[in-house]
Amino acid sequence: MDKDLRILxxxxxxxxxxxxxxxxxxxxxxxxRDAMTAVIQDDSPTVIITMLKxxxxxxxxxxxxxxGLKRASERDGRVAVVCTNPQIRKxxxxxxxxxxxxxxxxxxxxxxxxxx
Amino acid sequence: xxxxxxxxxxYVLSNEVKWLRTENKRLFRVLRESMNKVxxxxxxxxxxxxxxxxxxxxxxxxxIAKYTPFSSHIVVAVKREQEIEPYERIVRFQIPRDDRASYxxxxxxxxxxxxxxxxxxxxxxxxGGEDGAYVLDLIERLERPVAVxxxxxxxxxxxxxxxxxxxxxxxxxxxxxMVRTGRRILIDNYGIDAHKITIIQHxxxxxxxxxxxxxxxxxxxxxRHILSTFGLVNRGKGIEYAIEALPAIIKKHPEVxxxxxxxxxxxxxxxxxxxxxxxxxxxxxxxxLQNYVRFNxxxxxxxxxxxxxxxxxxxxxxxxxxxQIVSGTLAYALGCGKAxxxxxxxxxxxxxxxxxxxxxxxxxxxxxxxAVNELLDNPAEREVMENLAYKYGRRTAWxxxxxxYLDLFRRLMLRHKRRAGMARQREDxxxxxx
Numbered sequence: 001m002d003k004d005l006r007i008l009x010x011x012x013x014x015x016x017x018x019x020x021x022x023x024x025x026x027x028x029x030x031x032x033r034d035a036m037t038a039v040i041q042d043d044s045p046t047v048i049i050t051m052l053k054x055x056x057x058x059x060x061x062x063x064x065x066x067x068g069l070k071r072a073s074e075r076d077g078r079v080a081v082v083c084t085n086p087q088i089r090k091x092x093x094x095x096x097x098x099x100x101x102x103x104x105x106x107x108x109x110x111x112x113x114x115x116x
Numbered sequence: 117x118x119x120x121x122x123x124x125x126x127y128v129l130s131n132e133v134k135w136l137r138t139e140n141k142r143l144f145r146v147l148r149e150s151m152n153k154v155x156x157x158x159x160x161x162x163x164x165x166x167x168x169x170x171x172x173x174x175x176x177x178x179x180i181a182k183y184t185p186f187s188s189h190i191v192v193a194v195k196r197e198q199e200i201e202p203y204e205r206i207v208r209f210q211i212p213r214d215d216r217a218s219y220x221x222x223x224x225x226x227x228x229x230x231x232x233x234x235x236x237x238x239x240x241x242x243x244g245g246e247d248g249a250y251v252l253d254l255i256e257r258l259e260r261p262v263a264v265x266x267x268x269x270x271x272x273x274x275x276x277x278x279x280x281x282x283x284x285x286x287x288x289x290x291x292x293x294m295v296r297t298g299r300r301i302l303i304d305n306y307g308i309d310a311h312k313i314t315i316i317q318h319x320x321x322x323x324x325x326x327x328x329x330x331x332x333x334x335x336x337x338x339x340r341h342i343l344s345t346f347g348l349v350n351r352g353k354g355i356e357y358a359i360e361a362l363p364a365i366i367k368k369h370p371e372v373x374x375x376x377x378x379x380x381x382x383x384x385x386x387x388x389x390x391x392x393x394x395x396x397x398x399x400x401x402x403x404x405l406q407n408y409v410r411f412n413x414x415x416x417x418x419x420x421x422x423x424x425x426x427x428x429x430x431x432x433x434x435x436x437x438x439x440q441i442v443s444g445t446l447a448y449a450l451g452c453g454k455a456x457x458x459x460x461x462x463x464x465x466x467x468x469x470x471x472x473x474x475x476x477x478x479x480x481x482x483x484x485x486x487a488v489n490e491l492l493d494n495p496a497e498r499e500v501m502e503n504l505a506y507k508y509g510r511r512t513a514w515x516x517x518x519x520x521y522l523d524l525f526r527r528l529m530l531r532h533k534r535r536a537g538m539a540r541q542r543e544d545x546x547x548x549x550x
Contacts, residue, residue, distance in 0.1 A: 027324050033127065059183050066132045070132075073140070
């Protein structure tokens with residue numbers, strides 16, 4: 001059985017990029033929580049989460065991003081999200097979290113903006 | 117493995133926001149100012165009432181609440197006259213089903229509340245009056261946008277049903293159906309404007325794939341092929357045909373066991389007691405199937421239900437009513453990625469198309485047996501079907517369906533606001549002119 005969520009952390013980027021591949025939901029969000037905590041504590045308070053290969057995200061996924069944002073903001077950092085999947089963008093728009101997490105179409109765009 | 121049939125809940129958005137209130141007040145304030153608010157008032161039956169719509173209502177409001185931590189949702193619960201239900205706090209008003217005055221009172225209650233939008237869960241039988249006509253008393257008095265989710269769409273309605281349905285279409289801002297067939301029937305047979313109808317599928321629990329064997333072991337059925345049917349038992353389920361199919365299945369697969377999970381529908385029990393279940397038991401005894409059929413005569417909570425579904429090899433809905441436009445149990449089986457054999461009622465025909473299940477004739481034990489045997493004989497075919505079902509069901513996990521509802525509510529609220537603004541403008545113009 002395939003893993004439900006694969007996570008790749010690219011520390012060489014500034015800011016670091018956490019790549020997600022799979023489904024971000026109640027079953028898998030713990031993995032992202034751990035990855036965000038480690039990156040924000042050890043590498044950089046600002047982080048980019050790429051969801052280009054995420055098929056679904058539920059409210060636990062959003063909750064995990066908010067928890068990550070809490071850690072980042074305590075260190076004056078930010079959390080940006082790269083996402084093109086219309087269903088997932090809709091989740092940010094419906095909740096209004098699009099006003100809290102800047103959404104980008106590509107990592108390059110996010111780096112240009114948030115990495116300044 | 118078994119634990120994976122229990123959905124973990126701790127990190128949902130609403131919890132994270134709640135924790136921020138004490139842990140990071142600044143971020144809490146940012147979220148409170150930034151996040152959308154939509155307070156939904158739902159009119160429906162609600163647990164502990166035991167019916168499919170009550171379960172649906174709880175599922176949908178729970179899923180919506182997880183995305184809307186700064187909104188308070190309320191339920192106006194419709195109940196039978198004699199029931200005293202120990203409802204949860206979310207139920208703020210009760211309508212005794214046959215008390216007509218309560219429907220107008222409920223509308224006033226909703227108009228006076230902070231509710232932004234009203235969602236009515238409709239099935240003819242849950243409301244009072246002829247064909248549930250009292251619900252119209254409520255909707256026509258509402259000063260909020262209204263979305264009505266239809267759980268039954270009869271293709272050949274009685275005059276009373278037609279009156280109620282066209283009334284709903286006229287009064288509501290949007291009708292929601294769960295399958296395309298429902299939309300087509302409303303347009304063709306009821307003459308309802310296509311723009312007034314939208315499709316949002318039935319939700320399913322968020323279940324990740326698990327090995328059936330691990331769950332079977334936990335249930336003490338490791339050596340059995342499990343067939344199952346669940347839900348509130350009534351004559352419309354056609355369970356007798358599945359039982360009559362068993363001898364032909366057992367002949368090829370003697371390790372089979374058929375689980376009938378769920379209690380008799382309380383509405384049915386009140387007028388005919390357990391006579392249908394007793395008739396099923398007689399059939400089991402007559403055919404000598406005592407070792408092959410198990411009844412679990414109680415209302416199963418979601419985690420237990422999901423566990424049984426995860427252990428199931430073939431799920432069966434042998435239902436008898438061609439017009440059935442939705443089935444929560446079938447939706448759940450799809451969500452768990454099960455191989456399914458069903459009769460061709462409208463909902464099953466649509467959701468099991470394209471290889472997601474096998475559809476057989478109504479009232480045909482022989483056809484049922486052949487289909488189940490085909491699936492048990494061919495594990496590879498079964499696996500393909502399971503994958504297709506899971507993929508289809510995944511899109512309809514409650515967390516996705518909640519987003520679809522919130523999207524609809526937002527659009528209706530915007531439209532309502534625009535119309536109210538235009539009406540105000542017209543009034544102002546009239547004032548100036550006079």
